[in-house]
Amino acid sequence: MPRIYIFLFFIFVLGSTLSASEVFCTHCKKKIVGNYLLDSNKNPYCSKVCFSVILPRCTICKKVIDGPYRSLNNKSYCSDKCFATTLPKCKLCQLPGTQFFKIAEESFCPECMKLDKCASCKKPHKALKDNKDGRKFCENCLVFLIFDENKAKELYLK
Ligand SMILES: [Zn+2]
Ligand SMILES: [Zn+2]
Ligand SMILES: [Zn+2]
Ligand SMILES: [Zn+2]
Numbered sequence: 001m002p003r004i005y006i007f008l009f010f011i012f013v014l015g016s017t018l019s020a021s022e023v024f025c026t027h028c029k030k031k032i033v034g035n036y037l038l039d040s041n042k043n044p045y046c047s048k049v050c051f052s053v054i055l056p057r058c059t060i061c062k063k064v065i066d067g068p069y070r071s072l073n074n075k076s077y078c079s080d081k082c083f084a085t086t087l088p089k090c091k092l093c094q095l096p097g098t099q100f101f102k103i104a105e106e107s108f109c110p111e112c113m114k115l116d117k118c119a120s121c122k123k124p125h126k127a128l129k130d131n132k133d134g135r136k137f138c139e140n141c142l143v144f145l146i147f148d149e150n151k152a153k154e155l156y157l158k
Contacts, residue, residue, distance in 0.1 A: 027053050058082050092124060120145070
């Protein structure tokens with residue numbers, strides 16, 4: 001979508017003597033008395049509120065966009081902040097980004113990929129626990145590991 005340039009024109013209508021040229025608001029259909037606004041197609045609007053309905057709105061925060069904006073897939077965003085909410089987030093640091101590594105359907109950013117990875121699930125983690133055998137595991141995997149070990153012991157005792 002190209003950037004939209006809105007041209008505002010303020011026009012003075014001189015009282016009721018000009019009844020032949022009655023003007024009605026394009027949006028609320030009310031008769032306009034006094035100043036009004038015109039859009040680029042010369043449609044009149046009674047107020048800024050009515051005029052703002054033709055302005056694009058941010059897909060995320062629903063604010064009227066009256067300046068430069070970002071658009072993607074026919075959707076408009078008022079700011080980089082709103083735009084960033086649509087981007088995928090890193091599973092670990094929760095920061096939005098455009099480049100990700102996928103491990104088991106979960107996305108990790110290049111920064112997090114520099115961290116140590118769990119020996120079992122291969123995902124990066126901030127705090128890996130050292131196992132007796134020297135390998136590092138994440139908390140989730142360690143729970144299963146201990147569970148498996150206990151089960152193995154149980155079977156052995158039988
Ligand atoms: Zn109106
Ligand atoms: Zn917004
Ligand atoms: Zn990350
Ligand atoms: Zn793991």
